[in-house]
Amino acid sequence: xxxxxxxxxxxxxxxxxxxxxxxxxxxxxxxxxxxxxxxxxxxxxxxxxxxxxxxxxxxxxxxxxxxxxxxxxxxxxxxxxxxxxxxxxxxxxxxxxxxxxxxxxxxxxxxxxxxxxxxxxxxxxxxxxxxxxxxxxxxxxxxxxxxxxxxxxxxxxxxxxxxxxxxxxxxxxxxxxxxxxxxx
Numbered sequence: 005x006x007x008x009x010x011x012x013x014x015x016x017x018x019x020x021x022x023x024x025x026x027x028x029x030x031x032x033x034x035x036x037x038x039x040x041x042x043x044x045x046x047x048x049x050x051x052x053x054x055x056x057x058x059x060x061x062x063x064x065x066x067x068x069x070x071x072x073x074x075x076x077x078x079x080x081x082x083x084x085x086x087x088x089x090x091x092x093x094x095x096x097x098x099x100x101x102x103x104x105x106x107x108x109x110x111x112x113x114x115x116x117x118x119x120x121x122x123x124x125x126x127x128x129x130x131x132x133x134x135x136x137x138x139x140x141x142x143x144x145x146x147x148x149x150x151x152x153x154x155x156x157x158x159x160x161x162x163x164x165x166x167x168x169x170x171x172x173x174x175x176x177x178x179x180x181x182x183x184x185x186x187x188x
Contacts, residue, residue, distance in 0.1 A: 010177055011039035011107075013143035017172060017179060018103055018135050023047045025094045027127060029082055029106040030054070033061035036107050041066075041074045048074060050093040050101075054081040082111070082120045090127055100129035107137045112158060121165035125184060132184070134167065139177035 014036070020026075022045035031037050031051040040049055049069075053059050059079045069075040076093045080086075091100065104124050111117050113136075124134055136158065162169040162182045169182035 008035060008039070009142050009144060010139065011036050013174055013177060014105070014107065014135070014137055014179070015039050015043055017174075017181070018105065018133075020044065021047070021102070024102045025098060025100075025129075026050070027052065027090065027101040027104045029104065030109040030111075031062060031077075031107075032058040033065055034107070035065075036105075037062070037066055037075055038069065040105070041069050044074060048076065048094055050090060051075065051077045052080055052082060052085055052090065053077065054079070082123065085123055087123065087126045098129070100127050100132060102129055102132050103135060104128055104132065105135040105137070108140070109136070112136050113138055116157075116161055118161070118165065121161065121167070125166060128184060130184065134162075134169075134182040135179060136182070137177060137179045139175075143174035143177045 020040065020043040024044060024047040026040055026047065026049045028037060028049055028051045031053055037049055037051055051062065053062065056079060059077055062077055063070060066075055078090065094101065106112060111120060128134065158180055159169045166185045167182035168185050169180050172179040172181055
């Protein structure tokens with residue numbers, strides 16, 4: 005696996021814990037899953053991907069992580085994901101995923117993801133966090149090499165869906181960190 009400092013920065017930004025249960029939306033066949041899995045010891049990552057081709061490539065690329073039980077891949081579009089099915093991929097009795105992450109998933113940045121955010125609320129543990137990242141360059145660079153969507157609409161959509169969100173940036177990477185709003 006070639007070094008990709010953006011995935012290191014993303015993993016650091018997520019403050020991963022060894023036992024975290026992570027849902028990655030749209031991992032494709034990138035190395036993001038491997039970077040996250042490298043920081044787990046007892047935790048698990050479930051990757052949900054709508055592309056059959058990407059699932060096949062990811063299964064081959066991450067076969068060792070799948071074989072040891074650290075990673076599981078599901079073929080499904082997020083908007084049609086069955087809550088029970090995805091929660092069955094983590095240990096029984098858990099209240100949901102500790103962290104949900106998506107890297108360069110245009111749905112969040114270019115559309116109003118109402119259905120998808122509602123589903124994420126259902127599978128995210130009450131004290132869990134949603135991480136949405138965008139960018140193809142490096143987090144330590146001073147030059148922005150890829151265009152970025154404005155996070156304003158996404159922050160508004162998250163608020164409507166019951167999340168409090170803040171932006172984080174480093175070099176060429178833009179992120180939004182969101183937590184479910186506590187009911188008062």
